[in-house]
Amino acid sequence: MFDAATAYLAAKISRATTRIKVNKPPKQQDLAVTVDKNQEIVDVHAGIHFKWTLQSATAVTKTAKNERRRRLSGSVDYNGTDYWSSVVLNHPATSETMAMEAETKKELMEDLDRFVSRKDYYRRVGKDWKRGYLLYGPPGTGKSSLIAAMANYLKFDVYDLDLREVQCNSDLRRLLIGSSNRSILVIEDIDCNITLSGLLNFIDGLWSSCRDEKSIVFTTNHRDRLDPALLRPGRMDVHLEMSYCTFSGFKILASTYLRIDDHSFFPVIGELLEEVEATPAEVTGELIKSEDADIALPALVHFLKHKDIKRAF
Numbered sequence: 083m084f085d086a087a088t089a090y091l092a093a094k095i096s097r098a099t100t101r102i103k104v105n106k107p108p109k110q111q112d113l114a115v116t117v118d119k120n121q122e123i124v125d126v127h128a129g130i131h132f133k134w135t136l137q138s139a140t141a142v143t144k145t146a147k148n149e150r151r152r153r154l155s156g157s158v159d160y161n162g163t164d165y166w167s168s169v170v171l172n173h174p175a176t177s178e179t180m181a182m183e184a185e186t187k188k189e190l191m192e193d194l195d196r197f198v199s200r201k202d203y204y205r206r207v208g209k210d211w212k213r214g215y216l217l218y219g220p221p222g223t224g225k226s227s228l229i230a231a232m233a234n235y236l237k238f239d240v241y242d243l244d245l246r247e248v249q250c251n252s253d254l255r256r257l258l259i260g261s262s263n264r265s266i267l268v269i270e271d272i273d274c275n276i277t278l279s280g281l282l283n284f285i286d287g288l289w290s291s292c293r294d295e296k297s298i299v300f301t302t303n304h305r306d307r308l309d310p311a312l313l314r315p316g317r318m319d320v321h322l323e324m325s326y327c328t329f330s331g332f333k334i335l336a337s338t339y340l341r342i343d344d345h346s347f348f349p350v351i352g353e354l355l356e357e358v359e360a361t362p363a364e365v366t367g368e369l370i371k372s373e374d375a376d377i378a379l380p381a382l383v384h385f386l387k388h389k390d391i392k393r394a395f
């Protein structure tokens with residue numbers, strides 16, 4: 083077998099390549115070919131010599147894995163049969179398009195990178211390879227968009243789980259066993275779901291039924307309504323506040339929607355956003371009305387002024 087592989091590879095790769103790793107991850111059809119960091123591979127195509135060097139393992143995983151991601155909703159039917167119905171996740175959100183503070187974004191992306199790259203670490207310290215995120219903030223501040231951005235970043239599927247659909251822990255366990263690794267499990271509006279003891283029971287069941295490499299995202303519009311028992315690390319490791327639109331958030335939206343990074347209306351919009359609580363959803367609702375900044379920005383100013391007047395009464 084070794085001799086056959088050597089003979090085969092000798093015809094395929096350059097003599098300069100002394101080491102190459104090929105493996106077949108479980109449940110995947112294709113072979114994964116990897117090289118070590120900083121290892122150089124020489125490739126000859128049409129007489130031209132190419133030298134490839136692996137700079138970052140994460141970058142390779144992300145570009146190599148280019149399949150379409152799915153968004154799945156979990157249900158249990160009247161026969162007690164559980165299933166996930168799936169649609170293609172086509173949400174364009176990325177961390178770049180998210181109107182959030184740059185520091186918060188950076189910390190989240192670093193946290194995700196650390197999480198996915200630490201399989202051996204989790205194993206060594208005897209912890210399950212899972213991470214819980216709580217996204218909280220008023221409606222329209224981008225909690226759902228951020229989940230899509232996280233999935234796009236990690237190239238993970240998204241599984242939506244409505245706890246009201248799940249009657250008992252064995253239903254939950256079967257549903258979760260049917261979900262894939264490398265996925266984000268989403269439980270939205272956690273404060274609207276069932277009682278505290280039921281919820282604690284479900285969440286602990288959730289953790290113990292999940293297999294490797296799973297992140298779980300809970301969302302709520304009211305973190306203050308959640309019991310501290312739910313918020314502790316191990317259930318929800320990272321708490322991320324999604325807030326009303328700030329001026330720096332607005333600049334990101336203006337760059338995405340209007341492709342501008344400055345305009346004479348920016349100062350007045352900055353002042354208004356300090357006085358008025360407008361969600362990024364409301365701001366994008368105005369910006370999307372026209373691609374012409376000279377039309378969209380006065381409309382936004384009008385909206386913010388009007389909102390302020392309404393609040394004053």
Ligand SMILES: Nc1ncnc2c1ncn2[C@@H]1O[C@H](COP(=O)(O)OP(=O)(O)OP(=O)(O)O)[C@@H](O)[C@H]1O
Nearest residue numbers: 179180181220221222223224225226227362363366
């Ligand atoms: N922080 C943000 N950055 C960029 N776009 C945003 C942001 N927040 C909201 N939007 C825009 O507003 C739309 C609605 O926001 P989204 O559904 O993500 O908010 P949400 O906080 O999940 O709301 P809800 O609590 O009602 O589910 C998004 O599709 C997106 O276009």
